[in-house]
Amino acid sequence: DGGITQSPKYLFRKEGQNVTLSCEQNLNHDAMYWYRQDPGQGLRLIYYSQIVNDFQKGDIAEGYSVSREKKESFPLTVTSAQKNPTAFYLCATTGQLNYEQYFGPGTRLTVT
Amino acid sequence: AQSVTQLDSQVPVFEEAPVELRCNYSSSVSVYLFWYVQYPNQGLQLLLKYLSGSTLVKGINGFEAEFNKSQTSFHLRKPSVHISDTAEYFCAVSILGGGADGLTFGKGTHLIIQP
Numbered sequence: 747d748g749g750i751t752q753s754p755k756y757l758f759r760k761e762g763q764n765v766t767l768s769c770e771q772n773l774n775h776d777a778m779y780w781y782r783q784d785p786g787q788g789l790r791l792i793y794y795s796q797i798v799n800d801f802q803k804g805d806i807a808e809g810y811s812v813s814r815e816k817k818e819s820f821p822l823t824v825t826s827a828q829k830n831p832t833a834f835y836l837c838a839t840t841g842q843l844n845y846e847q848y849f850g851p852g853t854r855l856t857v858t
Numbered sequence: 859a860q861s862v863t864q865l866d867s868q869v870p871v872f873e874e875a876p877v878e879l880r881c882n883y884s885s886s887v888s889v890y891l892f893w894y895v896q897y898p899n900q901g902l903q904l905l906l907k908y909l910s911g912s913t914l915v916k917g918i919n920g921f922e923a924e925f926n927k928s929q930t931s932f933h934l935r936k937p938s939v940h941i942s943d944t945a946e947y948f949c950a951v952s953i954l955g956g957g958a959d960g961l962t963f964g965k966g967t968h969l970i971i972q973p
Contacts, residue, residue: 788965845952849901
């Protein structure tokens with residue numbers, strides 16, 4: 747089955763700890779994205795990557811970091827510098843011939 | 859830069875009634891348009907898309923949308939809703955040629971189906 751997996755589904759952390767969210771895809775897509783979703787705010791772009799070993803900041807990159815060492819993987823680290831990390835995080839990819847985005851199931855992060 | 863406005867944050871509708879979810883966009887160049895649906899605690903699923911051609915686009919689950927270039931709108935419609943349509947709906951836009959930063963999303967409309 748082709749698709750995007752995000753793990754874990756739910757994640758709990760103590761304030762001050764870094765945490766890494768996983769995103770893996772087997773669609774052979776070049777572009778990958780991370781979004782943050784808060785109630786009533788829609789989706790806000792954190793980071794995106796068009797190609798391996800290259801990534802760009804989105805609208806709300808502060809307090810987050812990413813890597814793109816493999817085409818299939820685009821992990822997101824939520825650092826202790828992120829002031830309000832509790833949110834629903836979505837990973838997405840874009841195919842080469844069209845511009846629709848394909849989404850993973852999301853990870854709900856709760857920091858207390 | 860492009861932007862998307864979804865005018866209603868919530869739309870309550872009785873079961874089997876018709877519904878329209880409104881979406882307006884702003885862009886200085888031609889665009890592609892999308893509607894996505896999100897069920898609670900899940901990712902987004904594509905409902906339909908407009909890339910070119912006929913301005914009336916049919917999607918999954920009986921939804922359709924009409925692209926109106928003069929009014930810069932892409933409203934989503936369904937003639938008869940079901941309880942299972944309760945979800946969050948997002949309108950999104952991408953510029954022709956593909957912006958490197960992907961789609962721009964509206965803030966979403968929560969469709970509430972009342973029995």
